[in-house]
Amino acid sequence: MASRAEILRELNLGPEWRLRHGVGKATADAGTRTERAPSAAAQTSTGRLERIAALSWDAFAADVDACTACGLCRTRKRAVPGVGDVRAQWMLIGEAPGAEEDARGEPFVGQAGKLLDNMLGALGMNRRENVYIANVLKCRPPGNRTPEPVEIEACRPYLERQIALIRPRLIVALGKSAASLLLGTDASIASMRGRVHRYRDVPLVVTYHPAYLLRSLQEKAKSWDDLLLARRVLAASLSGAEPLQRG
Numbered sequence: 001m002a003s004r005a006e007i008l009r010e011l012n013l014g015p016e017w018r019l020r021h022g023v024g025k026a027t028a029d030a031g032t033r034t035e036r037a038p039s040a041a042a043q044t045s046t047g048r049l050e051r052i053a054a055l056s057w058d059a060f061a062a063d064v065d066a067c068t069a070c071g072l073c074r075t076r077k078r079a080v081p082g083v084g085d086v087r088a089q090w091m092l093i094g095e096a097p098g099a100e101e102d103a104r105g106e107p108f109v110g111q112a113g114k115l116l117d118n119m120l121g122a123l124g125m126n127r128r129e130n131v132y133i134a135n136v137l138k139c140r141p142p143g144n145r146t147p148e149p150v151e152i153e154a155c156r157p158y159l160e161r162q163i164a165l166i167r168p169r170l171i172v173a174l175g176k177s178a179a180s181l182l183l184g185t186d187a188s189i190a191s192m193r194g195r196v197h198r199y200r201d202v203p204l205v206v207t208y209h210p211a212y213l214l215r216s217l218q219e220k221a222k223s224w225d226d227l228l229l230a231r232r233v234l235a236a237s238l239s240g241a242e243p244l245q246r247g
């Protein structure tokens with residue numbers, strides 16, 4: 001039987017991975033957009049919320065592309081709505097696009113994305129089948145800085161609409177931004193992982209963001225355990241049984 005270290009090596013989860021965040025800061029992005037940021041009132045206007053809550057998939061990406069509800073519209077190259085199977089049982093939710101995602105308009109396409117793809121592949125899955133991947137923010141924060149609360153609130157209706165359209169059977173929150181938003185808590189990832197939470201009526205498992213995993217072999221092993229827990233949670237949910245709590 002393969003040891004855990006061997007399994008992690010097979011997954012390309014070894015220490016040769018390098019952190020994507022912080023590389024190639026956003027200086028090239030600055031000033032690429034000149035639109036004025038809208039007022040706080042515009043970010044939460046009832047009309048906007050109602051429009052987003054009624055969006056179809058056909059209209060969703062174009063609406064995100066045209067969004068100017070927070071200041072990130074001024075520095076993004078491309079909005080990054082999400083990718084995957086719109087009828088997926090699994091929904092993975094990260095924080096925000098990085099530089100490569102901003103350039104390509106797709107989430108998780110840099111080194112962190114390769115790690116995520118490897119982990120999905122080890123579960124017999126890929127990003128286009130039975131999985132949908134989105135971020136809390138659809139536009140890149142300059143320099144990959146931490147999202148501001150006002151940006152998260154402005155973008156929240158899009159994520160909520162995606163969840164409503166997909167109706168996933170399981171959500172995996174990748175990192176603290178997603179976990180905090182969906183669970184309404186400021187608790188640490190370490191304290192939230194290893195248990196089954198709920199977003200409304202959907203089981204939710206918390207794990208580390210892949211960009212963070214690129215720095216820590218120890219957390220990579222834990223994150224693999226979290227995905228195994230997620231798989232068991234989904235299987236139990238589909239069968240109507242209660243899932244085990246730990247990987």
Ligand code: SF4
Pocket residue numbers: 064067068069070071072073079137138139151154155
């Ligand atoms: Fe709109 Fe979200 Fe982009 Fe802000 S991050 S401009 S709210 S799509």
